[in-house]
Amino acid sequence: MSREGDEAVQETFAVKLRRLFEGVRSESGDTYTPREVAEALTQRGRKISRAYLYQLLKGESEPGYAVVEALADFFGVPLDYFSNSARGEELNAQYEILAKLGDSNVRELAFRAQNLTPEGLRNVLRYMEFEEHRNKDEGHTSE
Numbered sequence: 001m002s003r004e005g006d007e008a009v010q011e012t013f014a015v016k017l018r019r020l021f022e023g024v025r026s027e028s029g030d031t032y033t034p035r036e037v038a039e040a041l042t043q044r045g046r047k048i049s050r051a052y053l054y055q056l057l058k059g060e061s062e063p064g065y066a067v068v069e070a071l072a073d074f075f076g077v078p079l080d081y082f083s084n085s086a087r088g089e090e091l092n093a094q095y096e097i098l099a100k101l102g103d104s105n106v107r108e109l110a111f112r113a114q115n116l117t118p119e120g121l122r123n124v125l126r127y128m129e130f131e132e133h134r135n136k137d138e139g140h141t142s143e
Helices: 013-023 034-043 050-058 065-075 086-101 104-113 118-137
Strands: none
Touching: 013 050, 013 065, 013 086, 034 050, 034 065
């Protein structure tokens, strides 16, 4: 979680929902679209429009408990994921990693790392740390 001074910066519902859209994959390996989620929730008895999902994703609307519960169920996350509790922050950190694993370069790195020796893996991690510091020194961001 980000910190500003001593006060924790709490993420909005929209940020947490976008993270699920980026990190949770369908059986085909693709990310879900708002249309797919709206249709699936409607089929499960929680009528929700695609337009409303877009409002939630943009932070233009805050959902009621039933919608939060339906979204948590659809994405397979505990309700705590959407809370600002310590458990919620922990869950969000885990799903942020999953979202990053959606990047094909990160997936390839993780896949290839499994074939390295422990020493080889330590060398890769040292190199990544070197690149991270070099990029910070040059003013580059991770994007």
